[in-house]
Amino acid sequence: MNFKLSTLLAASLITCTSGIALAAESAVTLSGSAALTSDYRYRGLTQTQSDAALQAGFNFAHTSGVYAGVWGSNVNFGTDDPHLELDPYLGYSTELSAFASKPVLDVGVWYYNYPSASELNWAEFYARLTFGSLITADDSLMTNINYANDFLGDGAEGDQWYFNATYSIPFGAGFGGVASLGYTTTSDYEFDSKGSDDYLDWKVGVNYAIPMFDGLTAELAAVGTDIDTDDMSNVTKRGVETGAVFTLTKTF
Numbered sequence: 260m261n262f263k264l265s266t267l268l269a270a271s272l273i274t275c276t277s278g279i280a281l282a283a284e285s286a287v288t289l290s291g292s293a294a295l296t297s298d299y300r301y302r303g304l305t306q307t308q309s310d311a312a313l314q315a316g317f318n319f320a321h322t323s324g325v326y327a328g329v330w331g332s333n334v335n336f337g338t339d340d341p342h343l344e345l346d347p348y349l350g351y352s353t354e355l356s357a358f359a360s361k362p363v364l365d366v367g368v369w370y371y372n373y374p375s376a377s378e379l380n381w382a383e384f385y386a387r388l389t390f391g392s393l394i395t396a397d398d399s400l401m402t403n404i405n406y407a408n409d410f411l412g413d414g415a416e417g418d419q420w421y422f423n424a425t426y427s428i429p430f431g432a433g434f435g436g437v438a439s440l441g442y443t444t445t446s447d448y449e450f451d452s453k454g455s456d457d458y459l460d461w462k463v464g465v466n467y468a469i470p471m472f473d474g475l476t477a478e479l480a481a482v483g484t485d486i487d488t489d490d491m492s493n494v495t496k497r498g499v500e501t502g503a504v505f506t507l508t509k510t511f
Contacts, residue, residue, distance in 0.1 A: 291510070
């Protein structure tokens with residue numbers, strides 16, 4: 260396990276445990292999460308050569324709606340570097356109470372940061388709108404739009420847009436379901452040998468809140484893309500084709 264990632268996880272767990280005390284004394288709340296996943300898939304694409312990943316993060320949120328945090332994971336792009344992704348972010352969230360459905364608007368910027376390979380760093384702006392209780396109580400639909408002008412840190416400074424919709428629904432007895440569909444389009448990046456500059460990604464899964472451990476959730480999902488794999492090696496194909504991903508997540 261990467262030493263830096265181990266340190267990040269330990270610091271996150273210690274810091275997040277103190278969140279309740281911090282919330283009682285100020286207008287700032289602290290939350291966090293730690294996860295173990297069989298494959299770190301980013302918009303359908305593996306970031307770990309289809310291997311497992313250990314991930315952790317924490318988030319500071321102010322009562323004004325402003326929030327900031329950092330999230331980290333081990334990565335493997337098939338090269339010597341990088342091995343660690345450590346992403347800071349800053350945003351603002353507010354409920355649109357003027358609308359009957361009271362959706363939540365969330366805007367911000369996310370910085371993809373690779374400490375040992377800074378030439379790959381890039382920033383992305385996002386806007387999300389989340390609707391609750393659309394079909395049944397406690398379900399949700401999150402829609403988001405993301406924009407970057409240096410996608411994947413390739414240096415070409417072309418436009419990249421990402422559109423996504425994710426629906427979550429509880430089934431009862433701790434079980435739930437999730438389904439998402441995303442679309443990536445770029446002006447300067449090719450995803451396959453045919454020169455495609457766009458692709459679809461999807462995810463369909465079930466999750467279970469383990470009752471004996473507060474905040475612990477298990478999820479099994481099918482994740483994939485429609486990227487053409489005709490001229491790809493078996494390792495590369497595995498990282499973009501539909502595959503099963505199992506994830507354990509603990510929130511604090």
